[in-house]
Amino acid sequence: MSKNTIIVLIFVLWTLTMAGCVQQEGDNITAQTEKCEYSDVSAAEAFNLIENEDIFILDVRTQSEYDNGHLENSYLIPVSELEYRLDEVPSDTAILVYCRSGRRSVTASNILLDAGYCDVYNMEAGFNEWRSEGYPYVE
Numbered sequence: 001m002s003k004n005t006i007i008v009l010i011f012v013l014w015t016l017t018m019a020g021c022v023q024q025e026g027d028n029i030t031a032q033t034e035k036c037e038y039s040d041v042s043a044a045e046a047f048n049l050i051e052n053e054d055i056f057i058l059d060v061r062t063q064s065e066y067d068n069g070h071l072e073n074s075y076l077i078p079v080s081e082l083e084y085r086l087d088e089v090p091s092d093t094a095i096l097v098y099c100r101s102g103r104r105s106v107t108a109s110n111i112l113l114d115a116g117y118c119d120v121y122n123m124e125a126g127f128n129e130w131r132s133e134g135y136p137y138v139e
């Protein structure tokens with residue numbers, strides 16, 4: 001290898017390291033390939049998370065749905081507004097996302113992942129399951 005090739009290679013590795021695209025583990029340099037994914041949870045698992053963890057509860061339904069019943073201490077950001085209101089979602093705690101049936105919360109969970117959030121839980125069957133299982137909520 002020529003001296004110029006080595007210099008270019010070192011510069012590229014240094015640039016990638018500074019950009020956070022590679023990490024050094026001992027003598028090996030490896031590319032970071034870890035991609036965050038959300039975890040689907042049932043209403044029972046969500047209840048357990050709320051009872052035992054420090055978790056931000058994000059309701060992504062509409063205002064009228066929220067007014068008709070919601071999880072205690074939940075924070076409302078309709079999914080249609082989430083991309084523009086990410087500054088209201090803490091980045092240092094786990095997030096439980098829910099909607100009525102679990103569809104909008106999947107969209108919201110993906111928005112959070114795309115924005116760099118990693119500790120995200122999606123309540124699969126949403127508020128419908130929560131209420132039908134008899135878990136407490138605010139009316």
